[in-house]
Amino acid sequence: MKLNVNGRAMSAPAPEETSLLVFLRDFLHLTGTKYGCGEGSCGACTVLIDGRETRSCLVKAASVANQRITTIEGIGGGHLHPVQQAFLDVEAFQCGFCTPGMIVASTALLAGNPAPTRTQVRDRLQGHICRCGAYPRIVEAVLLASRVVRHA
């Protein structure tokens, strides 16, 4: 199986039913994308497929062979993305397990809406769970990143 991940062609032999999440984690060893529930309820496995926020646990790897996949490892293109920097500045995490999914989803949010309101951020991230309860800081981080991106 061959995929375009973070701008690179990457391949590994994998069973046909392998989900994109498991392919990334257990075949390509890109473990920044996390398994939280396997049914799209938590958002920990979020990646971008052609720029669109997608739950990688619900997608077969074989079905996205011709699309561009971006994971947390590739989101900053070798640097910290402003969203990553903002999560760091605000310390918008505790255990950090939901953080890659939150960050990836937030980059898609800002790409489509560079100046979201607080409510828009909350609504858009409603499908993501942070069990540690860092929600208020996550909203602050996305709003901070939004200001940074607009003034850059």
Place this chain on the structure above:
Amino acid sequence: MPDSLSRREALQALGAGAFLFAGAPVRIHPAEDGTFTVYTGKVELGQGSRTELTQAVAEELRVPVARIRLVMGDTGLCPDDGGTYSSLTTPLNVPAIRQAAADYRGGPLTPPSDWKILGTPVSNVRGRDIVTGAYPYPTDLHVDEMLHARVVRAPHYRATLVSLDGPAAGGIIHTGDLIAAMAADPVSAARLAGNVKTQWSPLAFPVNPSDHAALAAWFKANSTPPPENIQPGAKYPPLTRRGDAAKALSAADHRRSSHFWLPYIAHTPMEPRAALAIWKDGAVEIHSGTQTPFPSRAEVAKALDLPESKVRIIAINPGGGFGGKHRADCEIEAARLARIAGKPVKVAWTREEEFTCSYHRPAGLVEIESSVGAHGKLDAWVHRNYNSGAPGLPTPYDTPNVSCEFHRTPAPVRQGPYRSLAAVANVFARESHIDDWAAATRTDPWEFRMHNLTDARLRAVLEELREDKPGQGPSGMACTIEKDARIALRAEVEIEGGTLRLKRFVFVGEYGAIVNPLNLRNQVTGALIMGIGGALFEEVRFDVTTQRTRRLADYRVPRFADIPEIEVHLIDRRDLPSAGAGESAITMTAPAIANAVFAATGQRFTRLPFRIDKLPGKSG
């Protein structure tokens, strides 16, 4: 722990920077590049222990935080600092590490008033790895030749195997009560496991854990009262007595009695548990997300009939614990399978296994009987907790006649530690009951509490809470003394069209000398939010043989839309020892919300989670 003199002597004897005591592992080890490696048995779960302990060493060694590297939770390298639970890192381990570092420096302990690194908002020392996805969690572990295991389990909570019809192909291990499929990748392991046909004979629960009336009655019928002679200084005394509560109650003119109920709930950490076991020369090394590496080592040794010296647990920061990652179930499975397979084996539980194979926060019944005498003072207080536990039992209020009792019971399902454990139950019950007294005596709830409290620290917290001006609309409050901290919350709510919305939380906490305000705010906020789940949504459901809650879609936890505006006020008391803070704020959420709903509607919630659909259509 040896005293500082013996440490110095050890240092001189060695003529080097490393501390080696008779039988005691190294605590601080210098490197030639000016960095220091520090060893602690504590674990980082997201509560910030790595950063706080790093600060403690940096403070006393007088070096920047960046020059300290912590090795945590490795039973092969680290001293046994106790498990990571009960918010003990800050009150016990930070002082121990400070002392060790001060001894190493050869100077006195830095008083909190002179702190330059402790007490400041130092950022999470691993934050960059967290935001880049490079931070390794137990489920991320991979070693060469590693097999992924998928355990074949009964669909019932408890069952005995009747028949097993495995595929002809290899890869299936059946040893004792453990059946598992193993393969080089998890997809193949799951496929193999799916081909195993099993039949099970289910065992019924002794009482249906979801039949709350039956379970409460069963708890009471099977309960054992606390022993009369309690060790003085017990951390969670199951009995606190003063005066004669029974006599005072029977003589009282104004009495109240109320019952409260909490169901089983699940920790639901974001990362289900996982363990990687590697055998070499008759010894096993297990990498896992345990909160308790040393007790887990003993559990594994016992289960595999090994001496503890042949078991090494290396704790890896898990994606959340909340009291749920104490027991070595997953570790034992990995070790058993790897011994048979002759290769490293990783067991990573699915979300369904995390729900159904882990233990739960105990359900509990709390009964309170009390009386108020002349001048609105509490006179008698009898508080009985059945099954959920002793934490949070002792009342902070000045009451001359008290009997606070934890009655032990058997349990129909596996239960165990949880963030603040029984303090959630006991504080919910106490603060709801106190609120009823305020209403019955036509006293403002804040005034009623102040009228019955002399603890100066808690009074200062309540004074600070009153400084905040609430918005329009109903609100409720709660306060307590927990793990030596003084905390209070006011919840402002809105009830419209039969739905409850949390508008604003104002929290005040005094935790002695604050070790890291950035982390403390994060912990307090997170604990308050976790409390929303227990108050409004969470309950693990069962039928007579089976746990019905098996998927995240079946189990509502707090999400973005549930979160009110939250203000956290912290009182820094550098003159007092630092109190643990990772848990206690969770106890405030349910009673403050319940009391706000009572203020709005006159309806008293006595069971968690609150049945919001029972609210009237319009608030008063």
